[in-house]
Amino acid sequence: MTPFAPLTPLATLAAQLDSGACTSRALLETCLERIDADAAAGGAAFIAVDPEGARASADAQDALRRTGVALSPLAGLPISIKDLFDIRGQVTRAGSVALADARPATQDAAAVARLRQAGAVLVGRTNMSEFAFSGLGVNPHYGTPLSPWHPDEARLAGGSSSGAGVSVARGMAAAALGTDTGGSIRIPAAFCGLTGFKPTARRVPGDGAFPLSPTLDSFGPLAPRVACCALLDALLAGAPGTADDLVPPERTAAGLRLAVLRNVVQDDLDPDVAAGFAAALTRLSAQGATLIDIDVPAFGGIATMSRFALPGIEAFAAHRHRLAGRSAVYDPRVLSRILKGESASAADYLDLLAARAALIDAARVAFAGFDAVLMPSVAVVPPRLAAVERDDAAFTRVNALVLRNPTLVNLLDGCALTIPCGGKEGETSAAPVGLGVFALANRDRHLLAMGRGIERAVRR
Missing domain, CATH: 3.90.1300.10 (Amidase signature (AS) domain)
Incomplete structure (x- = not known):
């Protein structure tokens, strides 16, 4: 063998x-x-x-x-x-x-x-x-x-x-x-x-x-x-x-014009994530990429744009007939998230879709002229199981922080890569950190071609 x-x-x-x-x-x-x-x-x-x-x-x-x-x-x-x-x-x-x-x-x-x-x-x-x-x-x-x-x-x-x-x-x-x-x-x-x-x-x-x-x-x-x-x-x-x-041909980092998103996605970063992200930006700049810091004010209101979330509403629709006889065997934390969608009205759902469309429009304006957008894939390093396994409040808090950055891309209807950037390749002691690289809808092949060049630049 x-x-x-x-x-x-x-x-x-x-x-x-x-x-x-x-x-x-x-x-x-x-x-x-x-x-x-x-x-x-x-x-x-x-x-x-x-x-x-x-x-x-x-x-x-x-x-x-x-x-x-x-x-x-x-x-x-x-x-x-x-x-x-x-x-x-x-x-x-x-x-x-x-x-x-x-x-x-x-x-x-x-x-x-x-x-x-x-x-x-x-x-x-x-x-x-x-x-x-x-x-x-x-x-x-x-x-x-x-x-x-x-x-x-x-x-x-x-x-x-x-x-x-x-x-x-x-x-x-x-x-x-x-x-x-x-x-x-x-x-x-x-x-x-x-x-x-x-x-x-x-x-x-x-x-x-x-x-x-x-x-x-x-x-x-x-x-x-x-x-x-x-x-x-x-x-x-x-x-x-x-x-x-x-597999699309590699597009090298040299000459890329990359937006570095600052607001929301760089809040409350774990020190290892902040260091890995900064090192990746330094390596990209050294390889000839142009990096420009940007803020998108519209993203600051995502957390409060609705008391509902699309997954909660749509998950309740998928599970509502099953819950009558099987809710007791669901993971209670998952069940609670599904049930949050139960009280949503059709108007709530339509309002949420409209708010999402407005975010996508804001992103199109903010990211015009850039090849891609960079951010930390996840704000923290892998949390300890013991810290969240039995503590519902800790689970909810950490889960929200872990989801915050990547969920933005889904809300914007984008495509995205995460590329390891937290240490030398094969080095198991270094904290795993992902460099998030994303673009808006239907630029998948373009993003993958750039991703190959970005990967070459940031991998040690």
Whole structure:
């Protein structure tokens, strides 16, 4: 068996498969061994694994490769799937016991089908915040995945795609499929030292994914590098072509005009985050990027623009029929957030949509002439599980702070990357810090091309 190191770029793994240096089955067995070892040590990255189904898929990809037929650049690579997505023949629990007795899905979710069509080997279903309704990743039903940073301190992996982040960081998958409604890809990516990409909300179809907020839900990858995210994003979006076509050419940092957002997103930063963000800006400037500090006054009113939030209203709509008989088995913290949407009127909902449209208009004006906008992906380093597990007030306070920065992008209907910038590559002692890079809707390929150059500049 040829093991692969965690965070090996997908292109490197694909090249090893093409050259015969390893097989898809060998990559998968390495993942399965790591999953078993993690579970034996009390880890909670996966809710369910299908070893035999994954082995059959890996063997099929190896057989195809031996015929010499041209394969997708994702063919044979082990990918984990967040428990929010339907996989035919499996139960989609969405991180909850309320759905544990649901019937198995009869077909794959659209995103899963596209990965399967590209030859991905589906390793298993990753753990998550129940119904994707938390930025911390705490799950009282299936256990709470933990960040690889300072494992002795039991720090959170971030949510809601918590298991997805851990699966990639610990080499239990080469990359992961997650969802992002208010940061659920970017938070765990930042907390686990990964790259994460939130596409424009309509870019990847949501058919077969359990909804949190259909207005804001986005579906995308957590992976080792920007190029890996670009490849997965293209396949998830249904783009045809080879790896050279699917991954946009790198646009170097030199000559980029980048807005550095100051108000709101730089309040109350953890010192490690502030230092990592400042170091990333220094490296970008040294590489020839033009950085301009900006404030957007309209963003200062986001916290008070309504007593409701879109996820709360839309989540209540999705859960209202189920709550009558199953509310007692919900995570109480998730239930309370869902129930906040119960009293919202149609007028409240329409007012909220109008307020969001006004924010998007303000952002278009403020960001005109810039290639992208920079901010810390998350304001803090991974919090300790003990600090929030039993203290509801602390949980609410920390959850709000963790969600604050990434949620802004969802409200603005944007696309965004988080890129590790908190220390030398492979240095596990450095605090995981993510550099947030975002653009407004439908500039995904443009952002990914720039992201490759920004990544080169800020990675040590």
